[in-house]
Amino acid sequence: MTTAVANPRAGGAGGGTAVAAQARQVVKAYGSGETRVVALDRVDVDIARGAFTAIMGPSGSGKSTLMHCLAGLDIVTSGQIRVGDTEITGLKEKRLTRLRRDHIGFVFQSFNLLPTLTALENITLPMDIAGRRPDRAWLDRVVETVGLRQRLRHRPSELSGGQQQRVAVARALAARPDIIFGDEPTGNLDSRAGAEVLGFLRRSVDELGQTMVMVTHDPVAAAYADRVLYLADGRLVDEMLRPTAEMVLDRMKAFDTLGRVS
Template sequence: MATAVFETRTAAAARAEGVVKAYGSGETRVVALDRVTADIRQGGFTAIMGPSGSGKSTLMHCLAGLDTVTSGRIWVGDTEITGLKDKKLTRLRRDSIGFIFQAFNLLPTLNALENITLPMDIAGRKPDKEWLDRVVSTVGLGERLKHRPSQLSGGQQQRVAVARALAARPAIIFGDEPTGNLDSRAGAEVLGFLRRSVDELGQTIVMVTHDPVAAAHADRVLYLADGRIVDDMANPTADLVLDRMRGFDARGRVS
């Protein structure tokens, strides 16, 4: 029995155990996460969904070490990050975690390639050329590497952001509404690249989204409501996700 638990845990890229995140105290206390336990599977694509205020972004920020928890424990790989000193946490985020945000966060004075390699340049690490070439090919940026952000479409800019997250070969990538600022066509392209990065590059991705079409690109959808995980869907489709979202009210009850 102990062996099975050990194997499950080592297969998790990140996990939360009994996590509570609360703001304020007394009558003004707000519980954003209420005893959440979840494993993020290695080499998989997990979407996190829920109504506004359900705690989905808070869960992602806690899993990524961007926010602290009130109680409970968080691991990234085999490293527990709850209580980790700032310096060690910063190093772990730099070496093991990639981020893709709704805002592309590209430096306008750098070209696409320079933006992709910037985190490694700051860390004083040389990119693995073979891996970098593979990432650039996966996201379809080969013809745009010398272009600055102002010379790229929104979809191309987000592809640069995806490549930047992939280039350092992090253990896990977190995306916060990564297609939220894109039109449907560009969003579909970026989601396709994220899907390929899981299937072809073995990447682990966690994405917060409100879009059933985006969630359908994932292997699994975790649904949050009122700070709790209320469902865990495997092999989602857009129709299944939409039906499930309609089936929960803001308190997480089946309506």
């Protein structure tokens, strides 16, 4: 299945939409011989720039593997991955590390904040390590977008789970990456805190022009996206534009039914 690039907010298939990341005939397999397991099976996908894409599927469908391959965190068995204009398959580890540092942001289920640093110090830490000065105007916009103005001097232990994840989101945004990947970013949060964080991810796309890719199992979380990609058995089997939680849940139930029948 080849998924065409579309700008979900423009109202139709868009051949001219910029691509932030791309997979072509990507295979990811583990093991060999009788123990070989294919996690991704000839996947083609384009991730539109400036849009919010959710990746869904049952456990073991390959959704996290796809995200990790697109983000350069995992090496494909065959096929091609591009981030922007750079093909990352075959890159040496040093160049790949630099590309991830300079062009890709990450938000994970665990907040990964350093307990001895303030919120602001955690936000700027990756740039500090890289010897880069933050763009103060951009950093100010990011802090405003995620609603952390009054919490910048607080350490993680002084913040709620939702606030800590907002710090993690701000950290991912602060370096102005080309694309941000989120792996179940609200998985450790209650529904209210999760909704706040998803709202900030949505605002980062709408107000900051960010590109967001999120793996999730939650129909409510997926409804914040412009587009939902569905994986099953390592293959892209469907997609949905302008999703609602009800539409996503109905589609997931249909997949569950098909799985039981087969």
